[in-house]
Amino acid sequence: MSAVTAPAAPAPPARSARRRSLRDLLPFDPWHLVLAPLALAFALPLIWLFVSSFMSDAQINRFPPTILPDSLHVTGYDFVIGHALFPRWFLNSTLVSLVTVTSNLVLCSLAAYAFARMRFRGSNVVFGLMMATLVVPFQLTMIPTFLLMKSLGLIDSLGALMVPGLVSAFGIFLLRQFFVSLPRELEEAARIDGCSRLGVLVKVVLPLAKPALTTLAVLTFLTTWNDLTWPLIAISSDHNYTLQLGLTSFQGQHHKEWAAIMAGDVITSVPVLVAFLLAQRTFIQSLTSSAIKG
Amino acid sequence: MPATVASATTSSAPAPSWRRRLFGEHPSAWAFILPSTVLVLGMNLIPMGWAFLLSFKASDLVTPGHWVGMANYRALGHDPNFRSAVGHTLLYSALYVPLSVGGGLAVASMLNRRIRFVGIYRTAIFVPFIMSAAAEGVLFSFVLDPQYGVANSAMHGLGIARQGFLQDPAQALYVLVGIGLWGGLGFCVIVFLAALQDIPKELMEAAAIDGARRWVVFRKIVLPALRPVLIFLLVWQTLDALQLFDLVYATTQGGPLGATTVVVYYVYEQAFQFFHAGYGSAVAYVLALAMFAVGLLRLLGGRVQRWRRERALAPGGAR
Numbered sequence: 001m002s003a004v005t006a007p008a009a010p011a012p013p014a015r016s017a018r019r020r021s022l023r024d025l026l027p028f029d030p031w032h033l034v035l036a037p038l039a040l041a042f043a044l045p046l047i048w049l050f051v052s053s054f055m056s057d058a059q060i061n062r063f064p065p066t067i068l069p070d071s072l073h074v075t076g077y078d079f080v081i082g083h084a085l086f087p088r089w090f091l092n093s094t095l096v097s098l099v100t101v102t103s104n105l106v107l108c109s110l111a112a113y114a115f116a117r118m119r120f121r122g123s124n125v126v127f128g129l130m131m132a133t134l135v136v137p138f139q140l141t142m143i144p145t146f147l148l149m150k151s152l153g154l155i156d157s158l159g160a161l162m163v164p165g166l167v168s169a170f171g172i173f174l175l176r177q178f179f180v181s182l183p184r185e186l187e188e189a190a191r192i193d194g195c196s197r198l199g200v201l202v203k204v205v206l207p208l209a210k211p212a213l214t215t216l217a218v219l220t221f222l223t224t225w226n227d228l229t230w231p232l233i234a235i236s237s238d239h240n241y242t243l244q245l246g247l248t249s250f251q252g253q254h255h256k257e258w259a260a261i262m263a264g265d266v267i268t269s270v271p272v273l274v275a276f277l278l279a280q281r282t283f284i285q286s287l288t289s290s291a292i293k294g
Numbered sequence: 295m296p297a298t299v300a301s302a303t304t305s306s307a308p309a310p311s312w313r314r315r316l317f318g319e320h321p322s323a324w325a326f327i328l329p330s331t332v333l334v335l336g337m338n339l340i341p342m343g344w345a346f347l348l349s350f351k352a353s354d355l356v357t358p359g360h361w362v363g364m365a366n367y368r369a370l371g372h373d374p375n376f377r378s379a380v381g382h383t384l385l386y387s388a389l390y391v392p393l394s395v396g397g398g399l400a401v402a403s404m405l406n407r408r409i410r411f412v413g414i415y416r417t418a419i420f421v422p423f424i425m426s427a428a429a430e431g432v433l434f435s436f437v438l439d440p441q442y443g444v445a446n447s448a449m450h451g452l453g454i455a456r457q458g459f460l461q462d463p464a465q466a467l468y469v470l471v472g473i474g475l476w477g478g479l480g481f482c483v484i485v486f487l488a489a490l491q492d493i494p495k496e497l498m499e500a501a502a503i504d505g506a507r508r509w510v511v512f513r514k515i516v517l518p519a520l521r522p523v524l525i526f527l528l529v530w531q532t533l534d535a536l537q538l539f540d541l542v543y544a545t546t547q548g549g550p551l552g553a554t555t556v557v558v559y560y561v562y563e564q565a566f567q568f569f570h571a572g573y574g575s576a577v578a579y580v581l582a583l584a585m586f587a588v589g590l591l592r593l594l595g596g597r598v599q600r601w602r603r604e605r606a607l608a609p610g611g612a613r
Contacts, residue, residue, distance in 0.1 A: 031407065032409065032411070034404060035404055035405070035411075036411075042419045042422060042476065042480075043421075045433060045437055045476065048437060065444045107330045108330065110327070111326060111330035111331070114320075118323035119320060120321065123323065126331055130335070133334055133335070133338035133339070136338050137533075137537060137581070138537075139558050139561060139578050139581055140578045141341035141342060142561075143348060144340070144341035144342075144348065144575075147344065150355075163333075163337075164337050166333050167334060172334075197320075197326075222424065225426070226425075226428070228427060228428045228540040229539055229540060229562075232543065232562075244426050244429070245428075247428055247432055248428050248431070248543065256442070258442065261432060264432075268428070268429050269425050269429045273421065273424060276421075276424045285488075288485050288487075
């Protein structure tokens with residue numbers, strides 16, 4: 001507040017005069033003139049996605065385009081929900097994401113706690129190796145991972161989608177950083193009361209680590225749900241498709257049935273948007289802090 | 295209380311056994327890390343070595359394959375399709391990285407003030423980042439459809455001729471940059487915004503009172519403070535651009551006429567459509583080395599900076 005009304009410092013005269021006059025002319029801050037159109041430009045495709053999913057195909061193809069549907073059509077959603085495979089794809093994506101998120105929470109917590117609080121032979125070597133894998137791009141490992149999953153008999157099954165993502169080195173790093181920052185006293189008190197290491201982790205550490213766990217859960221969910229590359233490689237039967245893979249094939253097969261395609265797009269995107277909005281604050285905070293600290 | 299702690303720790307510490315000496319203080323820690331270790335290392339180191347071996351083989355993903363020595367790597371040099379894929383990736387990166395990082399800094403600076411609706415603006419710009427590349431690709435295939443797309447209708451209304459967008463070989467890659475920016479700018483914005491908010495307000499106010507111009511404040515105070523974040527984002531966005539794939543698959547599938555076949559798409563095509571897994575692995579290794587070099591640049595940049603700072607601070611050092 002004070003930033004806006006603060007007495008202007010002796011700044012270059014011409015510039016400040018122009019600024020002040022613009023500010024006097026407008027009933028709002030002049031920066032809105034740049035920011036509002038920009039935000040609108042970013043929002044418009046999403047608004048159009050949402051609106052057109054409630055249109056009929058005739059309405060979508062009308063010229064000039066109408067932004068508001070004159071009547072609500074759910075034919076697109078009807079088509080998608082009644083589709084032979086679309087609900088199955090939704091279920092597949094849900095199942096893969098659920099298993100991946102749960103397993104990441106459990107396995108990353110266990111490993112991160114050991115790296116944060118226990119001293120054991122080889123811990124530095126193993127932790128270093130794990131962190132080194134963070135620089136290995138998936139594009140390098142995807143061909144052998146395909147062969148590996150094939151030799152395990154998992155290719156073209158949901159198992160192939162789950163196994164490579166069961167745990168992530170980044171998740172271990174994220175949780176370890178958080179666990180290290182927690183005060184030791186509580187844990188030591190619980191240890192004296194006869195709690196096992198596992199008990200301390202479950203009863204003391206994890207309840208304190210909710211922000212970090214939320215971030216890990218949201219991040220894992222986003223990357224798993226949104227992934228297209230690996231499902232595309234690992235899955236060939238259409239009943240095992242995930243939503244992302246299904247959506248792209250759906251677009252190819254039902255060319256020009258735009259209302260249905262947009263309804264499918266909305267259904268594909270809503271879960272991640274909801275997850276993000278629920279955890280927005282924690283999520284952005286840890287995303288940016290890990291970026292800033294490197 | 296301190297007494298009980300001390301006695302508890304001393305009484306619970308038995309003489310070091312052979313197990314303790316072999317496995318360290320907490321042998322049970324291995325039970326905590328074993329599943330993760332097996333999975334992380336198994337899913338990275340094994341495939342990494344495997345890809346390395348594959349890149350010296352001719353393999354069709356089904357039969358065992360045979361050694362061909364350096365043939366795959368030699369072939370890369372004479373492959374016009376590989377060369378054009380590299381060209382597409384470089385052009386995409388050369389546009390996407392500066393535009394997303396520079397644009398992100400500009401937008402974050404605009405948002406870093408106390409005016410109304412900042413939260414709404416920020417969310418509007420960030421939300422596309424959450425969407426999957428597939429959902430974005432499908433959406434923009436619709437919006438930019440040459441016949442039915444709303445973009446052409448709107449441009450027609452403004453008297454501009456119909457455009458081919460993703461179906462025009464001369465435009466497709468640039469359109470992809472645009473879609474990439476729509477989806478990726480928000481990340482740069484929120485990272486810059488967080489860094490900007492970490493700069494002490496007093497510092498900037500003091501400079502303003504001393505009569506420093508806005509631009510000078512930005513150059514002398516804001517930019518140096520943002521340096522680490524700037525380097526992080528440059529590297530991160532470059533790696534992001536080099537890995538472009540999902541968006542291409544969901545929109546153009548490398549077309550029209552190969553105009554958007556980027557390196558990762560080329561790897562996918564070679565390995566999983568033409569079943570040249572050995573050749574695909576060689577391409578993937580070249581890409582990975584390029585990415586590694588970019589990551590190394592960041593590390594080196596950090597080292598040089600630290601070295602400079604230490605030299606400046608050291609007694610009798612330069613300055």
